[in-house]
Amino acid sequence: MQIDNFKVEDWFNEYEKLAKYDMADTCVESLSIDELFNIIGNKENYLKEITARRLTYGDIQGSDRLHNAIRSLYNHDYSLLSRPITITHGAIGANSLVMQALIEKGDKVVSIVPTYQQHYSIPKSLGADVHLVFLKEEHNWGIDLDELRKVVGNNTKLICMNNPNNPTGSVMPEETLNEIVKIAKVNDSYILCDEVYRGLEHNRQISKSITDIYEKGISTGSMSKVFSLAGLRLGWIISPKEVMDKIIVHREYNTISVSILDDYFAALALENKEKILDRNLKKILEGKKIMSDWVKSEPHISWIEPQGGTTCLLKYDMNISSVDLCKQLLNDTGVLFLPASTLEMEGYLRAGYCSDISKLQLGLERFSDWLKSHSL
Numbered sequence: 001m002q003i004d005n006f007k008v009e010d011w012f013n014e015y016e017k018l019a020k021y022d023m024a025d026t027c028v029e030s031l032s033i034d035e036l037f038n039i040i041g042n043k044e045n046y047l048k049e050i051t052a053r054r055l056t057y058g059d060i061q062g063s064d065r066l067h068n069a070i071r072s073l074y075n076h077d078y079s080l081l082s083r084p085i086t087i088t089h090g091a092i093g094a095n096s097l098v099m100q101a102l103i104e105k106g107d108k109v110v111s112i113v114p115t116y117q118q119h120y121s122i123p124k125s126l127g128a129d130v131h132l133v134f135l136k137e138e139h140n141w142g143i144d145l146d147e148l149r150k151v152v153g154n155n156t157k158l159i160c161m162n163n164p165n166n167p168t169g170s171v172m173p174e175e176t177l178n179e180i181v182k183i184a185k186v187n188d189s190y191i192l193c194d195e196v197y198r199g200l201e202h203n204r205q206i207s208k209s210i211t212d213i214y215e216k217g218i219s220t221g222s223m224s225k226v227f228s229l230a231g232l233r234l235g236w237i238i239s240p241k242e243v244m245d246k247i248i249v250h251r252e253y254n255t256i257s258v259s260i261l262d263d264y265f266a267a268l269a270l271e272n273k274e275k276i277l278d279r280n281l282k283k284i285l286e287g288k289k290i291m292s293d294w295v296k297s298e299p300h301i302s303w304i305e306p307q308g309g310t311t312c313l314l315k316y317d318m319n320i321s322s323v324d325l326c327k328q329l330l331n332d333t334g335v336l337f338l339p340a341s342t343l344e345m346e347g348y349l350r351a352g353y354c355s356d357i358s359k360l361q362l363g364l365e366r367f368s369d370w371l372k373s374h375s376l
Protein backbone atom coordinates (compact mmCIF):
# COMPACT_ATOMS: atom_id res chain seq x y z
CA MET A 1 0.00 0.00 0.00
CA GLN A 2 1.46 3.32 -1.07
CA ILE A 3 1.02 6.22 1.38
CA ASP A 4 2.32 9.79 1.48
CA ASN A 5 5.07 10.63 3.95
CA PHE A 6 3.70 11.88 7.26
CA LYS A 7 5.19 15.35 6.99
CA VAL A 8 4.89 16.39 10.63
CA GLU A 9 6.53 13.18 11.80
CA ASP A 10 9.30 13.56 9.21
CA TRP A 11 10.02 17.03 10.56
CA PHE A 12 10.16 15.89 14.17
CA ASN A 13 12.28 12.85 13.34
CA GLU A 14 14.85 15.06 11.73
CA TYR A 15 14.90 18.17 13.93
CA GLU A 16 13.36 17.58 17.35
CA LYS A 17 16.56 16.32 18.94
CA LEU A 18 18.39 19.52 17.93
CA ALA A 19 15.95 21.81 19.77
CA LYS A 20 17.02 23.81 22.81
CA TYR A 21 13.64 25.53 22.91
CA ASP A 22 10.95 23.16 21.70
CA MET A 23 8.00 25.34 20.72
CA ALA A 24 6.43 22.68 18.55
CA ASP A 25 5.19 20.08 21.03
CA THR A 26 1.42 19.48 21.23
CA CYS A 27 1.18 17.96 24.72
CA VAL A 28 0.55 19.83 27.93
CA GLU A 29 3.75 19.27 29.96
CA SER A 30 3.93 15.48 30.38
CA LEU A 31 3.42 13.91 33.76
CA SER A 32 5.95 11.58 35.37
CA ILE A 33 4.52 8.54 37.15
CA ASP A 34 5.53 10.18 40.44
CA GLU A 35 3.68 13.37 39.54
CA LEU A 36 0.64 11.33 38.59
CA PHE A 37 0.69 9.68 42.03
CA ASN A 38 1.17 13.08 43.69
CA ILE A 39 -2.07 14.12 42.02
CA ILE A 40 -4.09 10.98 42.77
CA GLY A 41 -2.49 9.85 46.07
CA ASN A 42 -2.33 6.33 47.51
CA LYS A 43 0.86 5.49 45.59
CA GLU A 44 1.93 2.49 47.73
CA ASN A 45 -1.42 0.72 47.40
CA TYR A 46 -1.69 1.26 43.69
CA LEU A 47 1.87 0.14 43.09
CA LYS A 48 1.28 -2.99 45.13
CA GLU A 49 -1.80 -3.72 43.06
CA ILE A 50 -0.12 -3.24 39.72
CA THR A 51 3.19 -4.96 40.50
CA ALA A 52 1.25 -8.06 41.62
CA ARG A 53 -0.49 -8.35 38.26
CA ARG A 54 0.64 -11.02 35.83
CA LEU A 55 1.64 -9.56 32.50
CA THR A 56 -1.00 -11.34 30.46
CA TYR A 57 -2.63 -9.84 27.40
CA GLY A 58 -5.29 -8.53 29.77
CA ASP A 59 -8.82 -7.79 28.62
CA ILE A 60 -8.60 -7.83 24.85
CA GLN A 61 -10.85 -4.80 24.25
CA GLY A 62 -9.60 -3.04 27.41
CA SER A 63 -10.71 -3.53 31.01
CA ASP A 64 -14.27 -2.76 32.14
CA ARG A 65 -12.76 -0.32 34.62
CA LEU A 66 -11.11 1.60 31.78
CA HIS A 67 -14.24 1.49 29.61
CA ASN A 68 -16.30 2.94 32.47
CA ALA A 69 -13.72 5.67 33.05
CA ILE A 70 -13.76 6.59 29.36
CA ARG A 71 -17.57 6.62 29.28
CA SER A 72 -17.50 9.25 32.01
CA LEU A 73 -16.07 11.66 29.39
CA TYR A 74 -19.24 11.35 27.29
CA ASN A 75 -22.90 12.05 27.86
CA HIS A 76 -24.09 8.83 26.33
CA ASP A 77 -27.57 7.95 27.38
CA TYR A 78 -28.07 5.27 24.77
CA SER A 79 -27.51 1.58 25.34
CA LEU A 80 -23.92 0.43 25.60
CA LEU A 81 -24.46 -2.01 22.76
CA SER A 82 -25.24 0.74 20.29
CA ARG A 83 -22.03 2.61 21.14
CA PRO A 84 -19.27 0.13 21.86
CA ILE A 85 -15.73 1.19 22.85
CA THR A 86 -12.44 -0.32 21.92
CA ILE A 87 -8.98 0.56 23.20
CA THR A 88 -6.20 1.36 20.76
CA HIS A 89 -2.57 2.27 20.44
CA GLY A 90 -3.09 6.01 20.94
CA ALA A 91 -5.46 8.10 18.88
CA ILE A 92 -3.16 7.47 15.97
CA GLY A 93 -4.11 3.79 16.15
CA ALA A 94 -7.73 4.74 16.64
CA ASN A 95 -7.96 6.96 13.56
CA SER A 96 -6.11 4.47 11.47
CA LEU A 97 -8.42 1.61 12.46
CA VAL A 98 -11.54 3.66 11.72
CA MET A 99 -10.30 4.41 8.21
CA GLN A 100 -9.24 0.84 7.52
CA ALA A 101 -12.62 -0.39 8.65
CA LEU A 102 -14.72 2.13 6.75
CA ILE A 103 -12.98 3.23 3.59
CA GLU A 104 -12.99 1.37 0.31
CA LYS A 105 -11.59 2.28 -3.07
CA GLY A 106 -13.73 4.94 -4.76
CA ASP A 107 -15.42 6.18 -1.56
CA LYS A 108 -15.71 9.93 -1.22
CA VAL A 109 -14.16 11.37 1.94
CA VAL A 110 -14.32 15.03 2.97
CA SER A 111 -11.65 16.16 5.39
CA ILE A 112 -11.76 19.48 7.22
CA VAL A 113 -8.24 20.91 7.25
CA PRO A 114 -5.72 21.88 8.53
CA THR A 115 -5.69 18.77 10.65
CA TYR A 116 -3.67 15.70 11.56
CA GLN A 117 -2.46 14.25 8.28
CA GLN A 118 -3.98 10.84 8.95
CA HIS A 119 -7.37 12.36 8.16
CA TYR A 120 -6.63 12.78 4.48
CA SER A 121 -3.55 10.70 3.66
CA ILE A 122 -4.89 7.39 4.94
CA PRO A 123 -8.19 7.61 2.99
CA LYS A 124 -6.20 8.65 -0.08
CA SER A 125 -3.92 5.64 0.33
CA LEU A 126 -7.00 3.41 0.54
CA GLY A 127 -8.16 4.69 -2.84
CA ALA A 128 -10.75 7.19 -1.63
CA ASP A 129 -11.61 10.33 -3.51
CA VAL A 130 -10.54 12.88 -0.88
CA HIS A 131 -11.79 16.49 -0.80
CA LEU A 132 -10.27 19.07 1.54
CA VAL A 133 -12.31 21.88 3.06
CA PHE A 134 -10.07 24.51 4.66
CA LEU A 135 -10.93 26.34 7.87
CA LYS A 136 -10.89 30.06 7.14
CA GLU A 137 -8.67 32.57 8.88
CA GLU A 138 -11.25 35.30 8.18
CA HIS A 139 -13.76 33.20 10.14
CA ASN A 140 -11.35 32.90 13.09
CA TRP A 141 -10.39 29.46 11.80
CA GLY A 142 -14.02 28.44 11.61
CA ILE A 143 -15.62 26.47 8.81
CA ASP A 144 -17.52 27.87 5.86
CA LEU A 145 -20.68 25.77 6.09
CA ASP A 146 -21.84 26.73 2.60
CA GLU A 147 -18.63 25.37 1.16
CA LEU A 148 -19.03 22.16 3.16
CA ARG A 149 -22.63 21.84 1.92
CA LYS A 150 -21.41 22.09 -1.65
CA VAL A 151 -18.64 19.51 -1.23
CA VAL A 152 -20.50 16.86 0.78
CA GLY A 153 -22.83 14.82 -1.40
CA ASN A 154 -24.92 11.68 -1.13
CA ASN A 155 -21.89 9.66 -2.16
CA THR A 156 -19.80 10.99 0.78
CA LYS A 157 -18.97 8.06 3.02
CA LEU A 158 -17.08 9.94 5.70
CA ILE A 159 -16.45 13.47 6.95
CA CYS A 160 -13.25 13.76 9.01
CA MET A 161 -12.70 16.55 11.48
CA ASN A 162 -10.75 17.42 14.60
CA ASN A 163 -12.38 19.42 17.39
CA PRO A 164 -10.79 21.30 19.19
CA ASN A 165 -8.52 21.75 16.23
CA ASN A 166 -4.81 21.13 15.87
CA PRO A 167 -3.14 23.33 14.62
CA THR A 168 -5.42 26.42 14.75
CA GLY A 169 -6.71 26.02 18.33
CA SER A 170 -10.24 26.80 17.14
CA VAL A 171 -13.23 25.21 18.84
CA MET A 172 -16.41 24.61 16.88
CA PRO A 173 -19.45 26.25 18.44
CA GLU A 174 -22.25 23.80 19.19
CA GLU A 175 -24.47 25.33 16.47
CA THR A 176 -21.75 24.70 13.89
CA LEU A 177 -21.33 21.11 15.05
CA ASN A 178 -25.10 20.67 14.74
CA GLU A 179 -25.05 22.12 11.22
CA ILE A 180 -22.29 19.71 10.19
CA VAL A 181 -24.35 16.85 11.61
CA LYS A 182 -27.33 18.03 9.53
CA ILE A 183 -25.18 18.03 6.38
CA ALA A 184 -23.93 14.52 7.17
CA LYS A 185 -27.43 13.26 7.99
CA VAL A 186 -28.96 14.43 4.73
CA ASN A 187 -26.24 12.52 2.90
CA ASP A 188 -26.15 9.54 5.27
CA SER A 189 -22.41 10.11 5.84
CA TYR A 190 -20.40 9.04 8.87
CA ILE A 191 -18.49 11.70 10.80
CA LEU A 192 -15.16 10.84 12.39
CA CYS A 193 -14.33 13.50 14.96
CA ASP A 194 -10.81 13.26 16.36
CA GLU A 195 -11.41 14.51 19.88
CA VAL A 196 -7.89 14.21 21.32
CA TYR A 197 -8.05 17.82 22.56
CA ARG A 198 -11.64 17.66 23.82
CA GLY A 199 -11.55 18.74 27.47
CA LEU A 200 -8.94 21.43 26.79
CA GLU A 201 -11.44 24.14 25.80
CA HIS A 202 -9.93 27.24 27.41
CA ASN A 203 -13.23 28.51 28.80
CA ARG A 204 -13.81 25.06 30.38
CA GLN A 205 -16.99 24.58 28.33
CA ILE A 206 -16.29 21.07 27.05
CA SER A 207 -17.53 20.60 23.48
CA LYS A 208 -20.19 18.02 22.72
CA SER A 209 -18.72 14.78 21.45
CA ILE A 210 -19.85 13.86 17.97
CA THR A 211 -21.08 10.53 19.37
CA ASP A 212 -23.38 12.42 21.71
CA ILE A 213 -25.13 14.26 18.91
CA TYR A 214 -25.07 11.98 15.88
CA GLU A 215 -25.94 8.31 15.54
CA LYS A 216 -23.36 7.91 12.76
CA GLY A 217 -20.70 9.81 14.73
CA ILE A 218 -17.38 8.20 15.60
CA SER A 219 -15.19 9.66 18.33
CA THR A 220 -11.49 9.00 18.79
CA GLY A 221 -9.63 10.15 21.89
CA SER A 222 -6.56 9.41 23.94
CA MET A 223 -4.56 10.00 27.10
CA SER A 224 -1.84 11.96 25.27
CA LYS A 225 -2.91 15.60 25.19
CA VAL A 226 -5.74 16.19 27.65
CA PHE A 227 -4.17 14.02 30.35
CA SER A 228 -0.46 14.60 29.61
CA LEU A 229 0.21 10.87 29.40
CA ALA A 230 1.36 10.35 25.82
CA GLY A 231 3.82 7.74 27.05
CA LEU A 232 0.96 5.39 27.86
CA ARG A 233 0.20 5.14 24.15
CA LEU A 234 -3.45 4.60 24.93
CA GLY A 235 -6.41 5.77 22.90
CA TRP A 236 -9.94 4.68 22.12
CA ILE A 237 -12.74 4.61 19.61
CA ILE A 238 -16.43 4.98 20.31
CA SER A 239 -18.54 4.23 17.28
CA PRO A 240 -21.85 2.82 16.11
CA LYS A 241 -21.99 -0.96 16.45
CA GLU A 242 -21.93 -1.70 12.73
CA VAL A 243 -18.67 0.26 12.40
CA MET A 244 -17.15 -1.26 15.52
CA ASP A 245 -17.81 -4.78 14.20
CA LYS A 246 -15.59 -3.96 11.22
CA ILE A 247 -13.01 -2.16 13.36
CA ILE A 248 -12.64 -5.22 15.57
CA VAL A 249 -11.83 -7.41 12.57
CA HIS A 250 -8.95 -5.09 11.63
CA ARG A 251 -7.90 -4.59 15.23
CA GLU A 252 -7.46 -8.32 15.69
CA TYR A 253 -4.77 -8.22 13.02
CA ASN A 254 -2.73 -5.36 14.47
CA THR A 255 -3.40 -4.82 18.16
CA ILE A 256 -4.63 -7.87 20.15
CA SER A 257 -4.74 -5.70 23.28
CA VAL A 258 -2.89 -2.73 24.75
CA SER A 259 -0.54 -3.23 27.69
CA ILE A 260 -2.28 -3.93 31.00
CA LEU A 261 0.04 -1.32 32.54
CA ASP A 262 -1.23 1.33 30.13
CA ASP A 263 -4.81 0.23 30.75
CA TYR A 264 -4.31 0.43 34.53
CA PHE A 265 -2.65 3.86 34.61
CA ALA A 266 -5.13 5.29 32.12
CA ALA A 267 -8.06 4.14 34.27
CA LEU A 268 -6.45 5.64 37.40
CA ALA A 269 -5.82 8.94 35.63
CA LEU A 270 -9.34 9.13 34.21
CA GLU A 271 -10.84 8.37 37.61
CA ASN A 272 -9.01 11.54 38.74
CA LYS A 273 -9.69 13.51 35.61
CA GLU A 274 -10.84 16.75 37.25
CA LYS A 275 -7.52 17.20 39.05
CA ILE A 276 -5.45 16.56 35.92
CA LEU A 277 -7.68 18.79 33.80
CA ASP A 278 -7.37 21.55 36.35
CA ARG A 279 -3.56 21.31 36.30
CA ASN A 280 -3.49 21.28 32.52
CA LEU A 281 -5.89 24.15 31.94
CA LYS A 282 -3.86 26.30 34.33
CA LYS A 283 -0.70 25.51 32.36
CA ILE A 284 -2.44 26.19 29.05
CA LEU A 285 -3.71 29.60 30.19
CA GLU A 286 -0.30 30.48 31.62
CA GLY A 287 1.43 29.55 28.34
CA LYS A 288 -1.23 31.28 26.25
CA LYS A 289 -0.78 34.53 28.19
CA ILE A 290 2.98 34.47 27.54
CA MET A 291 2.36 33.75 23.87
CA SER A 292 -0.37 36.38 23.59
CA ASP A 293 1.78 39.14 25.18
CA TRP A 294 4.63 38.19 22.88
CA VAL A 295 2.44 38.23 19.72
CA LYS A 296 1.19 41.73 20.69
CA SER A 297 4.75 42.96 21.02
CA GLU A 298 6.12 41.30 17.87
CA PRO A 299 5.50 43.34 14.68
CA HIS A 300 6.26 40.46 12.29
CA ILE A 301 3.79 37.98 13.81
CA SER A 302 0.02 37.82 14.05
CA TRP A 303 -2.42 35.15 15.12
CA ILE A 304 -6.01 34.23 15.77
CA GLU A 305 -5.96 33.56 19.48
CA PRO A 306 -6.57 29.85 20.15
CA GLN A 307 -9.71 28.90 22.10
CA GLY A 308 -8.90 25.27 22.77
CA GLY A 309 -6.18 22.64 22.70
CA THR A 310 -2.48 23.31 22.93
CA THR A 311 -1.44 24.77 19.58
CA CYS A 312 -1.80 27.89 17.48
CA LEU A 313 -0.81 29.15 14.06
CA LEU A 314 1.58 32.09 13.93
CA LYS A 315 1.44 34.08 10.71
CA TYR A 316 4.70 35.77 9.70
CA ASP A 317 5.20 38.60 7.23
CA MET A 318 8.53 37.58 5.73
CA ASN A 319 9.16 36.36 2.23
CA ILE A 320 10.54 32.94 3.13
CA SER A 321 9.04 29.45 3.13
CA SER A 322 8.03 28.10 6.53
CA VAL A 323 10.48 25.20 6.16
CA ASP A 324 13.41 27.53 5.42
CA LEU A 325 12.43 29.86 8.23
CA CYS A 326 12.21 27.00 10.73
CA LYS A 327 15.47 25.43 9.61
CA GLN A 328 17.41 28.69 9.78
CA LEU A 329 15.87 29.66 13.09
CA LEU A 330 16.70 26.29 14.62
CA ASN A 331 20.22 26.38 13.30
CA ASP A 332 20.86 29.95 14.55
CA THR A 333 19.06 29.82 17.90
CA GLY A 334 17.96 26.30 18.86
CA VAL A 335 14.29 27.42 18.70
CA LEU A 336 12.06 24.77 17.12
CA PHE A 337 8.68 25.45 15.52
CA LEU A 338 6.75 23.29 13.09
CA PRO A 339 6.65 24.71 9.56
CA ALA A 340 2.97 24.77 8.80
CA SER A 341 3.54 23.79 5.18
CA THR A 342 3.69 20.28 6.70
CA LEU A 343 0.00 20.91 7.45
CA GLU A 344 -0.76 22.41 4.01
CA MET A 345 -0.60 25.93 5.54
CA GLU A 346 2.34 27.76 3.98
CA GLY A 347 3.13 31.14 5.52
CA TYR A 348 2.50 30.03 9.10
CA LEU A 349 4.34 28.31 11.93
CA ARG A 350 2.62 25.96 14.31
CA ALA A 351 3.50 26.60 17.92
CA GLY A 352 2.70 24.74 21.11
CA TYR A 353 2.69 26.90 24.21
CA CYS A 354 2.23 24.59 27.18
CA SER A 355 4.67 21.73 26.97
CA ASP A 356 7.67 23.48 28.56
CA ILE A 357 6.46 26.79 29.90
CA SER A 358 9.74 27.43 31.73
CA LYS A 359 11.47 27.89 28.38
CA LEU A 360 8.64 29.51 26.44
CA GLN A 361 9.49 33.14 27.24
CA LEU A 362 13.19 32.66 26.52
CA GLY A 363 12.52 30.85 23.25
CA LEU A 364 10.18 33.63 22.11
CA GLU A 365 12.79 36.27 22.98
CA ARG A 366 15.39 34.40 20.92
CA PHE A 367 12.90 34.29 18.05
CA SER A 368 12.27 38.06 18.33
CA ASP A 369 16.02 38.78 18.23
CA TRP A 370 16.32 36.53 15.19
CA LEU A 371 13.39 38.24 13.46
CA LYS A 372 14.98 41.66 14.08
CA SER A 373 18.16 40.62 12.39
CA HIS A 374 16.44 38.83 9.50
CA SER A 375 13.39 40.90 8.59
CA LEU A 376 13.49 42.63 5.24
Ligand SMILES: Cc1ncc(COP(=O)(O)O)c(C=O)c1O
Nearest residue numbers: 026090091092116166196222224
Ligand atom coordinates in the same frame (compact mmCIF):
# COMPACT_ATOMS: atom_id res chain seq x y z
C1 LIG B 1 -5.32 15.73 16.12
C2 LIG B 1 -4.45 14.60 16.58
N1 LIG B 1 -4.93 13.34 16.49
C3 LIG B 1 -4.20 12.29 16.89
C4 LIG B 1 -2.92 12.46 17.41
C5 LIG B 1 -2.17 11.26 17.88
O1 LIG B 1 -2.24 11.20 19.27
P1 LIG B 1 -1.87 9.94 20.13
O2 LIG B 1 -0.65 10.31 20.91
O3 LIG B 1 -3.03 9.68 21.01
O4 LIG B 1 -1.61 8.79 19.21
C6 LIG B 1 -2.38 13.74 17.49
C7 LIG B 1 -1.00 13.96 17.96
O5 LIG B 1 -0.39 15.00 17.79
C8 LIG B 1 -3.17 14.84 17.09
O6 LIG B 1 -2.73 16.10 17.20
